[in-house]
Amino acid sequence: MIYNPLGHTGIKVSAVVFGGIINRDETQGDANGNVAEAVAAGINYFDVAPSYGNSQERLGPALAPYRTNVHLACKTMARDAKGAKAEMEESLRLLQTDYFDVYQLHALSTDADLDEAFGPGGAMETLVRAKQAGIIRHVGFSAHNEDVALRALTLYPFETVLFPMNWALGINRGWGDRLSALVQERGIGLLALKTLVRRKWREGEERVYPKSWCQPIYGNEALGLAAMKYAVLKGANTLVPPGDTEHLGFMLNNIGKAYSEPLTEEERALLHSEAILVKYELIF
Numbered sequence: 197m198i199y200n201p202l203g204h205t206g207i208k209v210s211a212v213v214f215g216g217i218i219n220r221d222e223t224q225g226d227a228n229g230n231v232a233e234a235v236a237a238g239i240n241y242f243d244v245a246p247s248y249g250n251s252q253e254r255l256g257p258a259l260a261p262y263r264t265n266v267h268l269a270c271k272t273m274a275r276d277a278k279g280a281k282a283e284m285e286e287s288l289r290l291l292q293t294d295y296f297d298v299y300q301l302h303a304l305s306t307d308a309d310l311d312e313a314f315g316p317g318g319a320m321e322t323l324v325r326a327k328q329a330g331i332i333r334h335v336g337f338s339a340h341n342e343d344v345a346l347r348a349l350t351l352y353p354f355e356t357v358l359f360p361m362n363w364a365l366g367i368n369r370g371w372g373d374r375l376s377a378l379v380q381e382r383g384i385g386l387l388a389l390k391t392l393v394r395r396k397w398r399e400g401e402e403r404v405y406p407k408s409w410c411q412p413i414y415g416n417e418a419l420g421l422a423a424m425k426y427a428v429l430k431g432a433n434t435l436v437p438p439g440d441t442e443h444l445g446f447m448l449n450n451i452g453k454a455y456s457e458p459l460t461e462e463e464r465a466l467l468h469s470e471a472i473l474v475k476y477e478l479i480f
Contacts, residue, residue: 202298211435218440220248257292271302304348305340364470392424392447394411396479425453
């Protein structure tokens with residue numbers, strides 16, 4: 197496994213993240229097995245959120261034997277201080293821990309999200325107090341809007357950003373370029389979402405991977421590796437796979453190449469040709 201500094205946090209994270217949604221609706225036995233296999237493969241960063249169904253309930257007991265040797269990240273969708281405090285306390289209980297290595301405002305999408313979270317009685321009051329108390333070690337956010345992400349970074353010295361570094365969006369729209377440059381300049385940890393996503397699900401389409409918000413790349417290993425290299429090129433410290441063990445395994449098998457081999461001209465051409473095909477079906 198490759199380990200990279202997560203910005204200036206002082207944490208060295210595995211180049212592949214275990215997304216807690218993988219354990220959603222699994223038996224506790226299967227969840228325990230998934231986590232044990234991830235740890236054995238060298239994964240030391242686990243990310244989950246209250247909005248991922250019963251993922252927290254499954255991840256807590258599964259991660260308990262390894263908790264002191266791994267990094268745990270969680271999130272809140274609440275934008276008010278009271279709601280954020282309640283979600284945080286419930287997550288601590290379900291995840292059987294008394295601290296989070298990283299805690300994030302989840303899915304910042306609009307200026308209104310920021311205005312509420314940073315306003316009087318906003319969620320950031322809870323996160324700041326929790327960091328002062330040692331319950332949170334590092335504060336970050338996830339976002340699916342680049343303008344909102346850039347504005348968030350003017351409001352607080354966030355240490356991590358969880359953001360889609362997706363090849364199809366980048367090639368078709370220049371998505372993520374400004375954020376990528378800024379986080380690298382400031383030494384902010386960048387966790388790349390949607391790396392292995394191809395397009396949005398079509399209406400009525402069978403969701404072969406039901407835990408993935410979008411259609412992931414499958415059946416095309418060359419495209420998958422090129423997509424991973426694209427995210428690395430954008431400065432990603434670590435990559436988050438879609439929510440299934442198949443894509444987690446693909447990332448584990450290819451992460452060495454993604455970080456050690458440059459994106460070739462042939463791979464660039466492949467990404468561009470595939471990006472054209474999904475130009476009108478982008479995930480955002």
